[in-house]
Amino acid sequence: MDDINPRDIRPDEWIPASEAFRPKAKPRPEPALDYEVSKAVGFHVRVNDPRVIQKVAEWRRNERNETEHNNNYLGDPKKVEELRKALR
Numbered sequence: 819m820d821d822i823n824p825r826d827i828r829p830d831e832w833i834p835a836s837e838a839f840r841p842k843a844k845p846r847p848e849p850a851l852d853y854e855v856s857k858a859v860g861f862h863v864r865v866n867d868p869r870v871i872q873k874v875a876e877w878r879r880n881e882r883n884e885t886e887h888n889n890n891y892l893g894d895p896k897k898v899e900e901l902r903k904a905l906r
Contacts, residue, residue, distance in 0.1 A: 855870060861905075
């Protein structure tokens with residue numbers, strides 16, 4: 819096996835030692851659309867949208883005090899309108 823002479827390597831072929839074993843960057847996958855919420859509010863909403871999570875958590879906190887629990891938030895026009903305002 820022949821040894822490689824560093825003088826035979828062109829300057830544009832050299833890479834820094836810190837980049838020699840660095841893995842290639844992978845693009846992050848975009849979160850999926852939440853089709854039910856998107857259909858209810860009228861525009862695209864992602865599954866992990868923190869504004870939706872915050873509203874649902876707020877509604878659940880308020881329901882603790884009530885005796886009747888209604889988890890169908892998308893069936894309630896008032897809550898859908900509130901969610902639409904929060905997402906705008």
